[in-house]
Amino acid sequence: MAKYIVKRILLAIVTIWAVATLTFFLMNLVPGGPFLSEKAISPQAQAALEAKYGLDKPMIQRYLNYVTSAAHGDFGDSLKQRGRTVMSIITMKFPVSARVGGISVLVSLILGIPLGCIAALKRGKATDSVISVVATCGIAVPSFVICTVMMYFFGVKLGILPTMGLETAKHYIMPVTALSFYPTAYIMRLMRSSMLDVLGQDYMRTARAKGLAGGKILFKHALRNAILPVVTYVGPMLAYTITGSFVVEKIFVIPGLGGEFIKAINGRDYTLIMGTTIFLATLVIVMNVIVDIIYKIVDPRIKLK
Amino acid sequence: MAEYLVDIKNERLSFFTPAGEVKALNDVSIRLKEGEVLGIVGESGSGKSVTAYSLMGLTAHPGKLLGGELQFNGHEIETMSEKEMRKIRGNEISIIFQDPMTSLNPVYTIGNQITEVIRLHTDKDGAQAKARARELLELVGINEPDKRLKQYPHELSGGMRQRVMIAIALACEPKLLIADEPTTALDVTIQAQILELMMELKDKLGMAIIMITHDLGVVASMCERIAVMYAGRIVEYGTTDDIFYNPKHQYTKGLIRSIPRLDTKEHERLIPIEGTPVDLLNPPAGCPFAPRCDAAMKICLREMPPETSFGDVHYTKCWLSQKEEFEKGASHE
Numbered sequence: 058m059a060k061y062i063v064k065r066i067l068l069a070i071v072t073i074w075a076v077a078t079l080t081f082f083l084m085n086l087v088p089g090g091p092f093l094s095e096k097a098i099s100p101q102a103q104a105a106l107e108a109k110y111g112l113d114k115p116m117i118q119r120y121l122n123y124v125t126s127a128a129h130g131d132f133g134d135s136l137k138q139r140g141r142t143v144m145s146i147i148t149m150k151f152p153v154s155a156r157v158g159g160i161s162v163l164v165s166l167i168l169g170i171p172l173g174c175i176a177a178l179k180r181g182k183a184t185d186s187v188i189s190v191v192a193t194c195g196i197a198v199p200s201f202v203i204c205t206v207m208m209y210f211f212g213v214k215l216g217i218l219p220t221m222g223l224e225t226a227k228h229y230i231m232p233v234t235a236l237s238f239y240p241t242a243y244i245m246r247l248m249r250s251s252m253l254d255v256l257g258q259d260y261m262r263t264a265r266a267k268g269l270a271g272g273k274i275l276f277k278h279a280l281r282n283a284i285l286p287v288v289t290y291v292g293p294m295l296a297y298t299i300t301g302s303f304v305v306e307k308i309f310v311i312p313g314l315g316g317e318f319i320k321a322i323n324g325r326d327y328t329l330i331m332g333t334t335i336f337l338a339t340l341v342i343v344m345n346v347i348v349d350i351i352y353k354i355v356d357p358r359i360k361l362k
Numbered sequence: 363m364a365e366y367l368v369d370i371k372n373e374r375l376s377f378f379t380p381a382g383e384v385k386a387l388n389d390v391s392i393r394l395k396e397g398e399v400l401g402i403v404g405e406s407g408s409g410k411s412v413t414a415y416s417l418m419g420l421t422a423h424p425g426k427l428l429g430g431e432l433q434f435n436g437h438e439i440e441t442m443s444e445k446e447m448r449k450i451r452g453n454e455i456s457i458i459f460q461d462p463m464t465s466l467n468p469v470y471t472i473g474n475q476i477t478e479v480i481r482l483h484t485d486k487d488g489a490q491a492k493a494r495a496r497e498l499l500e501l502v503g504i505n506e507p508d509k510r511l512k513q514y515p516h517e518l519s520g521g522m523r524q525r526v527m528i529a530i531a532l533a534c535e536p537k538l539l540i541a542d543e544p545t546t547a548l549d550v551t552i553q554a555q556i557l558e559l560m561m562e563l564k565d566k567l568g569m570a571i572i573m574i575t576h577d578l579g580v581v582a583s584m585c586e587r588i589a590v591m592y593a594g595r596i597v598e599y600g601t602t603d604d605i606f607y608n609p610k611h612q613y614t615k616g617l618i619r620s621i622p623r624l625d626t627k628e629h630e631r632l633i634p635i636e637g638t639p640v641d642l643l644n645p646p647a648g649c650p651f652a653p654r655c656d657a658a659m660k661i662c663l664r665e666m667p668p669e670t671s672f673g674d675v676h677y678t679k680c681w682l683s684q685k686e687e688f689e690k691g692a693s694h695e
Contacts, residue, residue, distance in 0.1 A: 258464060259461055259464040259465045260464065260466055260467040262420070262459065262465070263459065263466065263527075263530075265420060266418060266420060266451055266452060266456070266457045267451065267452035267478065267479045267482065267530070268447075268448040268449065268450070268451035268479070268482060268483065269452075269478070269482060270448060277470075278467050281469050282468070282469055355469065356468070357468075357469060357514045357516075358468055358469075358514065358516045
């Protein structure tokens with residue numbers, strides 16, 4: 058296990074380096090720059106700014122400089138948000154997104170797993186059809202539609218839910234619902250199909266032949282085998298969800314990290330683009346390692362190599 | 363105490379599929395005393411497993427028991443609730459399945475899966491159950507039982523897993539063990555070991571066994587009684603000697619003809635039973651075997667033959683036997 062974790066960390070460093078390199082050069086290939094705006098600034102001022110941030114140097118030089126300082130944990134200053142480091146922006150915005158996203162993932166697990174199981178157990182009956190239709194809708198309808206519809210009904214028409222900010226628990230209801238809609242639907246479908254598969258297995262028949270009660274058979278023998286696809290999906294999904302959704306954050310005016318991604322790209326805020334990308338890549342990698350370890354715990358047949 | 367451990371009378375069971383009613387069991391009657399070994403033989407889909415499963419209340423959806431009485435050890439199975447059935451399953455009746463590779467849950471240890479059934483049906487605590495599990499593994503001939511208890515199914519071979527399945531089945535000392543083709547998925551050498559183990563345990567523990575198989579060799583060596591099933595009916599029933607040395611039904615004769623023998627000459631062909639099994643969605647009006655029978659008469663296609671008995675045990679359902687017996691009776695007069 059220790060050997061496996063060391064190996065994964067080394068591999069992770071290589072992956073993050075590759076992601077950083079690719080992002081760095083692709084981002085620099087895009088025309089434009091951080092200091093171009095509609096209000097033209099004097100060439101001298103622009104040159105001074107570029108010199109200050111080291112943008113006047115050749116690309117290879119800048120790349121090497123960035124990698125060296127990033128390796129030392131310095132991700133530089135934001136080019137657009139004056140006086141703030143990339144790190145400070147991430148540490149300030151990430152907790153907000155993580156809270157909304159984390160709650161959403163929790164909600165989708167709490168709803169998705171049991172509903173998927175119920176659909177599988179009631180296969181072909183009305184309950185199954187209703188759950189399947191809802192799940193398909195959840196996957197097909199984009200989140201901005203859900204946001205807008207909810208905002209119109211609960212925020213404007215009925216006036217029972219606040220439409221912006223995150224001050225009270227009530228504020229979380231709509232953004233969390235919007236964010237958890239898709240994953241809930243997806244988990245429901247995953248759970249249903251893997252549960253159906255497990256229910257047909259021979260060891261389920263053995264469990265019944267032992268005289269075990271329905272609940273015990275379901276929770277002990279079926280669920281642990283059926284949950285694996287959900288574990289696989291939830292790992293990376295958690296990484297993406299807790300780093301924030303641009304759409305949901307924009308609509309509900311949530312000061313999260315999701316908005317920063319898009320703002321950084323639009324404004325060619327090179328250092329922030331790099332910082333957020335590396336941050337997301339790291340999270341995804343960490344989640345994948347955690348998923349692998351959980352996998353090993355749930356299913357002893359899996360060998361971590 | 364009833365005379366028989368198992369007494370199934372005129373069981374009828376159908377599967378209600380979207381295509382229509384599949385009559386899986388028609389008028390099946392089986393009797394078994396304590397400690398007896400009954401073999402049920404027949405081809406795939408003849409109703410062997412369904413008969414046994416229905417006795418455990420394990421008939422899979424969309425199967426439905428339509429009639430008949432199923433008595434087991436003084437219980438009226440057909441009237442019992444699922445909750446009452448659960449107390450019997452794994453306790454008084456146990457089953458071993460065909461494929462040991464998939465019949466154990468891959469994510470739990472062997473120990474967990476054995477102690478589970480012990481703790482369910484007895485009031486032993488964790489430590490006692492574990493001790494019992496260890497004892498059972500020794501009983502079924504598994505070496506290093508302490509190590510095995512902590513292992514997972516994928517760490518054991520097929521033969522070992524089948525031994526574990528037997529250990530689970532025997533955990534609560536059942537009165538009846540149903541073995542549903544227990545050796546079909548195993549190597550020939552392992553097959554012999556498992557069968558030997560079962561017979562040994564039967565003598566030690568005194569349980570009755572219902573052996574479901576399509577291997578006549580297995581029943582010949584193990585069983586005292588044999589029921590031959592075809593298309594959801596028992597077409598012939600008798601002692602092992604009756605079936606092998608004095609088969610009456612054309613299907614039984616065909617089965618025996620199709621086994622290779624030691625005295626078979628080189629280049630001599632085995633005689634297969636021609637044709638295909640009957641479609642249970644639309645069973646014929648008469649004897650279900652008539653379309654494949656060499657000796658079929660007109661009446662065979664029209665009417666189901668009644669039972670013809672030869673002695674106490676041996677009977678068949680065949681018009682030919684009926685005719686022979688009638689002629690014999692007539693010549694005596």
